[in-house]
Amino acid sequence: MGEEVQVREKDVLGRVIKDLSNTEWWGIPRKEIPWYPQVDYEKCIGCGLCFMTCGRVVYDWDLKQMRPIVARPYNCLVGCSTCANLCPREAINFPSLEVLRKYRDLGKAVVKARKRLKELRQRLFKHDNGI
Numbered sequence: 001m002g003e004e005v006q007v008r009e010k011d012v013l014g015r016v017i018k019d020l021s022n023t024e025w026w027g028i029p030r031k032e033i034p035w036y037p038q039v040d041y042e043k044c045i046g047c048g049l050c051f052m053t054c055g056r057v058v059y060d061w062d063l064k065q066m067r068p069i070v071a072r073p074y075n076c077l078v079g080c081s082t083c084a085n086l087c088p089r090e091a092i093n094f095p096s097l098e099v100l101r102k103y104r105d106l107g108k109a110v111v112k113a114r115k116r117l118k119e120l121r122q123r124l125f126k127h128d129n130g131i
């Protein structure tokens with residue numbers, strides 16, 4: 001949060017590629033959290049939905065093999081599993097929810113989220129009352 005995000009280049013769809021691997025997630029360096037997709041190429045039919053729908057440009061597309069490549073695993077939003085949910089062949093795997101919750105607790109995400117919202121509420125309340 002507040003980290004410098006490098007813009008590298010554009011992908012074959014013209015989408016801007018950012019490197020989010022040096023960011024933090026609730027104070028934990030992103031690269032220390034093993035949350036990213038793994039594609040089972042035995043099951044994948046090369047439909048392209050994962051590549052086209054990921055808003056973080058985690059995937060590149062192999063135009064020769066017509067298959068997705070997990071090119072930027074640490075761009076994946078921790079906790080997101082949209083591509084896996086949409087895949088028609090259930091060819092995308094993620095770590096278990098236990099792993100996700102372990103990092104949630106390690107980063108004290110619940111406590112921090114509540115604290116931030118309380119602070120925001122206090123600030124807005126003061127503002128509304130002209131304090």
Ligand code: SF4
Nearest residue numbers: 044045047048050087
């Ligand atoms: S959505 Fe699933 S089947 Fe389609 S390209 Fe991605 S991994 Fe393969």
Ligand code: SF4
Nearest residue numbers: 054058076077080083
């Ligand atoms: S889980 Fe979400 S952010 Fe991660 S690769 Fe899939 S669609 Fe992109």
